Amino acid sequence: MNHPRDLTSDSASSLPSTGLNTPDTSTSHLDADDQPSDAADPLLPAAASGPEATELDDMGKTRDDTSIDSAENGDEHLEIAPIRHGGAVWETRETYGPPGFTGILANPFVFFCAVFTALGGLLFGYDQGVVSVILVMPQFLARIGRIADGVPSAGFWKGLLTAMIELGAFLGALNQGWLADKISRRYSIVVAVCIFTVGSALQTGAVDYAMLTTARFIGGTGIGMLSMVAPLYISEISPPEIRGALLVLEEFAIVTGIVIAFWITYGTQYMSGEWSWRLPFLIQILPGFLLGIGTLFLPFSPRWLVSKGRNAEALKSLIRIRGLPADDKRVQAEFFDIKAEARLQHVALRERHGSCFRDGEDEPSSTSRKLRLELLSWSDLFGAKCWKRTQAAAGMMFFQQFVGINALIYYSPTLFKTMGLDHSMQLILSGVLNVTQLVGVSTSIFTMDWLGRKTLLMWGSVGMFVAHVVIAGLVGAYSDNWPAHKAEGWVSAGFLFFYMLSFGASWGPVPWAYPAEIFPSSLRGKGVAISTATNWLMNFIIGLITPPLVENTNYGAYIFFAVWCLLSLLWTWWGVKETKGRTLEQMDHVFGDNSAEEDRRRRERVEGELGGSR
Secondary structure (H helix, E strand, O other), X not given: OOOOOOHHHOOOOOOOOOOOOOOOOOOOOOOHHHOOOOOOOOOOOOOOOOOOOOOEOOOOOEOOOOOEEEHHHOEEEEOOOOOOOOOOHHHOOOOOOOOHHHHHHHOHHHHHHHHHHOHHHHHHHHHHHHHHHHOOOHHHHHHOHHHOOXXXXXXXXXXXXXXXHHXXXXXXXXXXXXXXXXXXXXXXXXXXXXXHHHHHHHHHOOOOHHHHHHHHHHHHHHHHXXXXXXXXXXXXXXXXXXXXHXXXXXXXXXXXXXXXXXXXXXHHOOOOOOHHHHHHHHHOHHHHHHHHHHHOOOOOOHHHHHHOOOHHHHHHHHHHHHOOOOOOHHHHHHHHHHHHHHHHHXXXXXXXXXHHOOOOOOOOOOHHHHHHHHHHHHHHOOOOOOHHHHHHHHHHHHHHHHOOHHHHHHHHHHHHHHOOOOHHHHHHHHHHHHHHHHHHHHHHHHHOOOOOHHHHHHHHHHHHHHHHHHHHXXXXXXXXXXXXXXXXXXXXXXXXXXXXXXXXXXXXXHHXXXXXXXXXXXXXXXXXXXXXXHHHHHHHHHHHHHHHHHHHHOOHHHHHHHHHHHHHHHHHHHHOOOOOOOOHHHHHHHHOOOOOHHHHHHHHHHHHHHOOOO
């Protein structure tokens, strides 16, 4: 890797300290949508003008201006010259540190931002876990009598109440993609928290079934939005060496929320009166409020800022996140890669959908063309050049639900009950089961960037397949008389814990991490929205079919899910590409999307325009 060339050394005059190539800096704070319609492409150097015009290179183009104020270094401003690679940008990269836990310690600010953002996952898990105990509380059933045992169609109304959160989350996740692209990942988190808080408040004050169901839908919408944008934000601020470990925090927070909710409701069930179930609903507002307020102090995603042409702010954000000076070669290399990828995607978008742009337009000026471009951008996810990524992201979420996690969670209380355990011990063991999943998730913090995503998924599929087959055999042979076969019952329970450990270490965290890594910058928000919405839709379907499947087929349900575990193994081997240690800008190479000569020439041209060499 060549050393950067300081543009201040060969420029007749210093560049504006705002980092923007326009003499008027009064609009530097505006988003792309707020810029004048005749503004130049924000991702290409602007034309020189005025007394502060920047130096032109030998091709007659202005150098890309990424200067920033650097008061902390004692300089008026620093120039970040593009890193010149010996080949493609992914072939030469200096790391920010080692992978795994050591790398996390080397990046404390990124870790703090990721942990804080993962509070969205905590809300997700808490809201799911809190209902499992509340639905059987006598105090709750006294108020919401429609789902009590013995009431006609009680099972349907209970299923609908439970499923409303998944339906709301599906719609929330699907719509969060364009919102995160429009107003930023950071502000879209705040919007999601506001919606979630309204839903939680309505659940706390619910007086009948209709109000509670509506509140669950509203709260679910906010949860779906958070479940989509949290891993998206984490992926865009993380160094590649520890991105997998930090993305595990989303699943870790989800399971932590489930565990916390379980033990809170386990305690409040002994309270008299309606606060036994209203209090758990009220408590979930507190971490939501903390997330909403704290998010306002988090840095913007540098990749989102570059996509909006706000390069100076993007560089400041990157420097803050990495905790390194502006002239650090790794910061320069990453910033160059981000700009090159953003420009490449912008050029490709105009080439694919040129009919949406008028001559000289950087963005469509009319509402109809903007809407058309938005719809066409969604269709790009299913085009030939992105289909492999879309099927990998959506397929991973599909299999996460169809490997049978909900089936075992559903059957575990029944199994514990038939073993002769009392009600309190049944609840305690169910709580320990969730803790076992949390232990499994914890291991992936160390293994995600060591073994890799694909390896974890394949070994997880094998472990879950074995657990399903053993449980199916024992249930089929001894379920008619568990009291006489307590040893076999405990073996079944043991494999329940083994399954939860295997799932928590593999198919629990990886599907939340992987989609946020693989999509190009122009489609990342929409791609993650599709994958997250797939998860919620499959969750909704599995929630509907699992109870009758287990009830009507006995051990056949576990054979059914064992087959899906085997299919997940084969699908992972075929359709999942390894991403450990790669930057987000290297995913074209990982998926082979840039193999065509046309794409290769386009990348070289963009890198040349930004100052890199071929």
